[in-house]
Amino acid sequence: MAKLVECVPNFSEGRDKEIIEKIVDEVRKTEGVKLLDYCSDKDHNRSVVTMIGGPQEVKEAAFKLIKKASELIDMSKHEGAHPRMGATDVVPFIPIKDITTEECVELAKELGKRVGEELNIPVYLYEDAATAPERQNLANIRKGQYEGFFEKIKQPEWKPDFGPNEMNEKSGATVIGARFPLIAYNVNLGTDNIEIANAIARKIRHINGGLRYAKAVGVMLTERNIAQVSINLVQYEKTAIYTAQEMVKMEAKRYGVPVVGAEVIGLVPMKALIDCAEYYLQIENFDINQVLESRLGE
Amino acid sequence: MAKLVECVPNFSEGRDKEIIEKIVDEVRKTEGVKLLDYCSDKDHNRSVVTMIGGPQEVKEAAFKLIKKASELIDMSKHEGAHPRMGATDVVPFIPIKDITTEECVELAKELGKRVGEELNIPVYLYEDAATAPERQNLANIRKGQYEGFFEKIKQPEWKPDFGPNEMNEKSGATVIGARFPLIAYNVNLGTDNIEIANAIARKIRHINGGLRYAKAVGVMLTERNIAQVSINLVQYEKTAIYTAQEMVKMEAKRYGVPVVGAEVIGLVPMKALIDCAEYYLQIENFDINQVLESRLGE
Known part of the structure; x- marks a missing residue:
């Protein structure tokens, strides 16, 4: 049986169609991954992508999406109604078929490590991938948002799980994790x-x-x-x-x-x-x- | 949405593993078709293949299977407990997703025409593809079996729907049709x-x-x-x-x-x-x- 994972990255651009398409294209271009849906909200200035595929393929597509978003979105100029802390704000992996939540936690960690090292973006693990109880809840991590994180990240209890110990001014910080389908x-x-x-x-x-x-x-x-x-x-x-x-x-x-x-x-x-x-x-x-x-x- | 058809060819070899594998290989080799299952019965001296895929792909795989079976099986030497009339005995198309029974009837007719013309095998359409009420029921068509068909085929009411008006001594005759999943x-x-x-x-x-x-x-x-x-x-x-x-x-x-x-x-x-x-x-x-x-x- 083929393993099947869903991944639902949220990124902080919901107005500029050209940028949105370029970011979503990274998913479209990844073999073994199916783009199920994506939608953008102008007031929130935010887009949500739903994709599904094999674990390694989905992880690769998520990385490419995060990389493209880090190139095309400048968080120092971002405004929108929805709380956010990064160009790619949150990336949950969701087990669908023949795969455990534990395997999705592994995917989250592997992706987080790569995003931290290669893109120099601080990464927090959340939900089932969280490394501390206060990091399970997304809203709790995100409190203070992009603007507040330049200070929050310096607190020892908010040291990122991967990547630099300081904010990436252009890309902010990203939350990655695993959760069961809701x-x-x-x-x-x-x-x-x-x-x-x-x-x-x-x-x-x-x-x-x-x-x-x-x-x-x-x-x-x-x-x-x-x-x-x-x-x-x-x-x-x-x-x-x-x-x-x-x-x-x-x-x-x-x-x-x-x-x-x-x-x-x-x-x-x-x-x-x-x-x-x-x-x-x-x-x-x-x-x-x-x-x-x-x-x-x- | 992608159309999805199931096809379940029955062919008259259930003992010689080498021949069975060569025939099933024709399905394995066809792109866009998934071999779900196949099983052989020694007493029946018969194998049943279950495949699924796009309509054109499944039709192609079925043709290649029928062709290979006509090359490797000699019905004049076949014996087994299960009633049969051809090297490939019966081939139903079954609508699974986003496809109607009518479209499966079309597939059956297209395949039947090609088998008749290119392989010189008499073909009868059955179930929802039947061209006469007495041809709906497989058992009714098959009555007399391979041995009896050399005479039966000469009766005007048993003129084949496609192919020659006489038995193919080596390959017998084949029944092709469409039915809803049971x-x-x-x-x-x-x-x-x-x-x-x-x-x-x-x-x-x-x-x-x-x-x-x-x-x-x-x-x-x-x-x-x-x-x-x-x-x-x-x-x-x-x-x-x-x-x-x-x-x-x-x-x-x-x-x-x-x-x-x-x-x-x-x-x-x-x-x-x-x-x-x-x-x-x-x-x-x-x-x-x-x-x-x-x-x-x-």
């Missing part, structure tokens, strides 16, 4: 009472005693006039979509409220949905290789 | 009473008034001492796996028998399982392109 899953309720959605969200989510890898909030869908439980699943192999769905139903019963629908937002790994089919169909001993499409790209 | 799905019951499985099978299957695209029989799993409803779904987009599953449960209730498990046998298209996840999770407006893996091979 699934955005929303469950629609047959009620216009947002309080019910909020109460269910509190039962579902980890922070209030619910499912370990679920975050949840109540949201009002004003156009349809229904309340929704909006859920993020950060480890679908441990907290599955069907588990969240059934737990919402269970809690909704208390209010006599039905589940009227659900939605998956954005991309989702095939296995997250097939796990649900397996559960509901009570399939025994299913092997993901029985899925025709899982055999492609071997 | 899903083999079995539901295990919490009872050792085969009569209950048979009764449920009769309610499920088309022939007795059940689901249009379902075939079903009761089977005893002697090792586990439980009865099973063994189901074939021949059009999963119209008669879905979850429909069969829920209908078995519904009928089993009459006997107070639970469904204790299920199994998918062999390969299954991703969409057949994701359709089930969509149903049970009540997902609205899902687009198969949201599945990461569906974007590969574009």
Whole structure:
């Protein structure tokens, strides 16, 4: 089976189409890597690239993207609504198929080392690649942003994991790491009472005693006039979509409220949905290789 | 999106490893085609190849396989337990992704024409490619087998669709066609009473008034001492796996028998399982392109 990694670099240019295309071209030009999506936001002055491919190929494409961004973006002149600290701001590696989070952590470290040494950019490892608890959270690392980092980087606890111990004035600093695919899953309720959605969200989510890898909030869908439980699943192999769905139903019963629908937002790994089919169909001993499409790209 | 076709040629050699490998090599050597599986049966003296890829590429690989089989297999000396009429016996094209059955029928006709003209082998179109109702069923075409076809081919109603009006002594005749992917799905019951499985099978299957695209029989799993409803779904987009599953449960209730498990046998298209996840999770407006893996091979 072929290993498959997703990588979602964010870089700090969302206005100049020509620069954006030149940076994205680095991904397009890398063999063995597929550009799935990229989008730019003018207010944020930021672009997000989604690519997928073999681990070494994706790592190579990410390096080339970071290098090109360091050449074409000048952070000393950058402004935008979104918090940022570098020309390439953040680069997560995400395991998709036949690859562990640990292997993605290795990829993050290898890439970070190369970016530090060859491009002279300070690099911080985050999420599952973090080297200290306070570096797990991206927002925590990025606090102070580009402008504040010229001082922050001098503090011993904010010494970069790779690269120089001082800011790169043109390129800033870059955060690289590994995380499990996040699934955005929303469950629609047959009620216009947002309080019910909020109460269910509190039962579902980890922070209030619910499912370990679920975050949840109540949201009002004003156009349809229904309340929704909006859920993020950060480890679908441990907290599955069907588990969240059934737990919402269970809690909704208390209010006599039905589940009227659900939605998956954005991309989702095939296995997250097939796990649900397996559960509901009570399939025994299913092997993901029985899925025709899982055999492609071997 | 890239079109994806499966093709499952059956050829009449299951004993001579060297010949089998040379024939399968024709698939391996064809660019844009992936050999998913092949297996040979000595008693049947027959091999089955499963490949997948783009329509033109798969058609090319199938032609090369038929050509090689016509060179290396001599049907006048062939014997085996499985009914057969040609060196390459039958070649179905199966739509997998972004391709219609009609397009697969076209592929079958194009391949049939080429095999008839270039290899001088009589070709019959079957299943969805059939040119007459009595040619839909493979067993019906093949009746009389290789030995009987020297006479059968002379009957006006058995004039080949392509190629010469007489048998190719060395290569026999070949059946080519298109059919929807077949899903083999079995539901295990919490009872050792085969009569209950048979009764449920009769309610499920088309022939007795059940689901249009379902075939079903009761089977005893002697090792586990439980009865099973063994189901074939021949059009999963119209008669879905979850429909069969829920209908078995519904009928089993009459006997107070639970469904204790299920199994998918062999390969299954991703969409057949994701359709089930969509149903049970009540997902609205899902687009198969949201599945990461569906974007590969574009």
